[in-house]
Amino acid sequence: MSGHSDRNGGDSNSAHYAHVVPLSVLLTVFVALMILTFLTVAATWFDMGRWNVWIALIIATVKASLVVLYFMHLRYDHPFNAVVFLSALLTLLLFISLALLDSTTYQPDIRALQESVRNAGS
Template identity: 50%
Template sequence: MSHTTTPDATDNHNGHKDHEDHDSHHGPHVVPFSMLFTIFAILIVLTFATVGATYVQLGDFNLALALAIAVVKAALVCLYFMHLRWDSPFNGLVLVASFAFVALFIGFALMDSKAYTPEVDAAAVEMIQSDAEAAGQ
């Protein structure tokens, strides 16, 4: 890393002047306490909401609602507690990409997961019968 051979070092140097001015106003980004506490309060309220939602009969929508609340909570944790709102967007991209790949993984697995149900069920019934015979002897 020599300043004489790398032109970007010069850029860096020039850029640094601006950056310095910028930084002198802000320093590291510190999340205000009031904001942290507000997010904390919202997370607690949503936790009560997710428990309360189980007492309401919504059929399949119960799962969707529970997951929706979880996603909102996760987003709040990521954006504020984990600072992503003010971070380099690339960090957020890494996170979103990992979730996207998990979704792909689960999605494709679910598409195929019922394919072997008849065989599995047949094996289970066979097992029950042979065990019952063994117990009956």
């Protein structure tokens, strides 16, 4: 028996086809990733208060999604794999949201510590 057939007698390679993405699409995604990387760096130049972390996370999520969709070919894969990816993304968003819920609770303590360090250095 050939090593290329599955238990049911079919060819195991028949259901898997590589999807060739046009170079123009890959270059467009690459340019988008470079722009988003610049936006990530540019976001550090401005203090947006409590939105700093959220903006960085949103940009990182968009970049990761582009990589997964185009460079890892999820866009051209079975829809179930997209459901699994989105479920994982939503679960990650839930965990990060829960972790950031109390991030403002400690801000007065952090500011007091920073002020005492500044006063001690003067």
